[in-house]
Amino acid sequence: MNAQLNDAELAESAKAAPAAPTSARRDAASIAALHDAEAADVHGDVSVDDVHLAAELAGADASATASADVAEYAMRLGDDALILSQRLGWWISRAPELEEDMALANIALDLLGHARSLLHYAGTASARTEDDLAYWRDEHEFRCAWLFEQPNGDFAHTIARGLIAAIWMQELYTALSRSTDASLAAIAAKAVKEVAYHRDHAVQWTLRLAGGTEESRARMLVGLTDLWPYIDELFRDDELHDRLGDIAPRPSSLRAGFDEVWSAVLAEAEIAEADFVNPKIGQSSGGGRFGNHSTHLGPLLAEMQVLARRHPGATW
Amino acid sequence: MSTPGDVAGEGWPLYEVFVRANRGLSHVHVGSLHAPDDDMALRNARDLYTRRNEGVSVWVVRSSAITTSDPDLKGAFFESPAGKNYRHAKYYEKSAEVPHL
Numbered sequence: 001m002n003a004q005l006n007d008a009e010l011a012e013s014a015k016a017a018p019a020a021p022t023s024a025r026r027d028a029a030s031i032a033a034l035h036d037a038e039a040a041d042v043h044g045d046v047s048v049d050d051v052h053l054a055a056e057l058a059g060a061d062a063s064a065t066a067s068a069d070v071a072e073y074a075m076r077l078g079d080d081a082l083i084l085s086q087r088l089g090w091w092i093s094r095a096p097e098l099e100e101d102m103a104l105a106n107i108a109l110d111l112l113g114h115a116r117s118l119l120h121y122a123g124t125a126s127a128r129t130e131d132d133l134a135y136w137r138d139e140h141e142f143r144c145a146w147l148f149e150q151p152n153g154d155f156a157h158t159i160a161r162g163l164i165a166a167i168w169m170q171e172l173y174t175a176l177s178r179s180t181d182a183s184l185a186a187i188a189a190k191a192v193k194e195v196a197y198h199r200d201h202a203v204q205w206t207l208r209l210a211g212g213t214e215e216s217r218a219r220m221l222v223g224l225t226d227l228w229p230y231i232d233e234l235f236r237d238d239e240l241h242d243r244l245g246d247i248a249p250r251p252s253s254l255r256a257g258f259d260e261v262w263s264a265v266l267a268e269a270e271i272a273e274a275d276f277v278n279p280k281i282g283q284s285s286g287g288g289r290f291g292n293h294s295t296h297l298g299p300l301l302a303e304m305q306v307l308a309r310r311h312p313g314a315t316w
Numbered sequence: 317m318s319t320p321g322d323v324a325g326e327g328w329p330l331y332e333v334f335v336r337a338n339r340g341l342s343h344v345h346v347g348s349l350h351a352p353d354d355d356m357a358l359r360n361a362r363d364l365y366t367r368r369n370e371g372v373s374v375w376v377v378r379s380s381a382i383t384t385s386d387p388d389l390k391g392a393f394f395e396s397p398a399g400k401n402y403r404h405a406k407y408y409e410k411s412a413e414v415p416h417l
Contacts, residue, residue, distance in 0.1 A: 102360070200359070201359065
């Protein structure tokens with residue numbers, strides 16, 4: 001009988017549930033029924049199957065088309081996120097503990113989400129999909145900064161790279177969420193919340209490694225020594241930023257905010273720059289924004305792209 | 317008393333995780349995890365147990381801080397209430413003279 005009731009009839013019968021008796025003659029059954037009715041009213045229909053999936057790609061309007069300059073800018077940020085995500089994916093099953101596997105994988109997936117949104121938007125300028133951009137561009141066509149292509153090294157290296165990346169990304173996406181380009185602003189507004197967590201993760205581990213054992217502190221310092229040269233590239237302005245105007249923050253304008261957080265984290269970890277900066281090594285001349293990459297990007301791309309290129313159109 | 321699930325030789329201590337799904341509901345035990353300290357346990361719990369919008373609040377507590385009942389003493393602990401119907405309100409006759417009870 002019940003099986004023949006449609007949803008509307010079920011809703012009607014729920015409304016027709018007996019009203020609460022007001023006399024003192026309440027028995028246990030009527031009290032239970034009363035509780036059931038109240039529960040139904042308060043919580044409404046509850047279903048575990050009925051999950052509303054959010055839109056996969058962030059952006060004000062899926063049909064928005066980027067100009068050539070905006071596309072170039074979105075490609076830079078999208079490549080930063082994509083390449084760092086690919087790097088972090090290596091840690092899955094290799095992190096010090098299962099819980100850390102999950103943390104690094106979560107961060108990698110957040111970054112992959114940012115990359116998808118940004119590359120989708122970048123692709124609208126040239127009628128290419130996010131997958132076209134990820135899998136069918138060659139090394140010189142990638143626009144990521146050198147920081148993101150640096151090897152994972154040991155766990156401390158990964159944390160040092162993540163710390164620089166997350167502090168920078170948080171400054172960047174905070175500023176970019178005020179962009180006059182609605183799509184970039186929407187992507188940044190979603191990303192900034194996730195990046196805040198990435199920064200927290202890197203800060204927590206920096207403090208623990210620096211304040212842990214002699215071994216962990218020594219490794220943290222080596223990590224900082226090796227990644228420090230890739231900071232300046234993130235803050236170099238070029239002609240693209242002149243042309244973009246209010247659409248994107250100038251990289252140099254983000255430096256003060258970065259330095260403030262960077263200094264505070266190092267101070268709390270009781271690390272002075274003199275502890276890790278190698279005076280013989282200056283800042284890299286990294287030209288990732290113009291397609292000139294370190295030797296590390298090629299092998300990464302080979303691994304990331306081989307399946308899509310060996311079996312074009314493969315699905316699973 | 318040993319802590320259930322705590323294995324000797326683990327580098328990190330075990331934590332129990334409690335998640336509250338919504339305002340007005342209680343925190344419910346959802347599982348356990350390993351973490352180097354309390355702060356990281358909270359972050360690991362966020363990563364492991366709130367991946368699909370499960371919660372608005374998370375508690376973690378060292379498993380060793382929880383005192384549990386002994387499964388072998390089930391009889392003494394949990395079977396005693398049987399037959400003690402006077403502990404249920406239903407056991408009592410309502411007096412007709414008393415309204416609003």
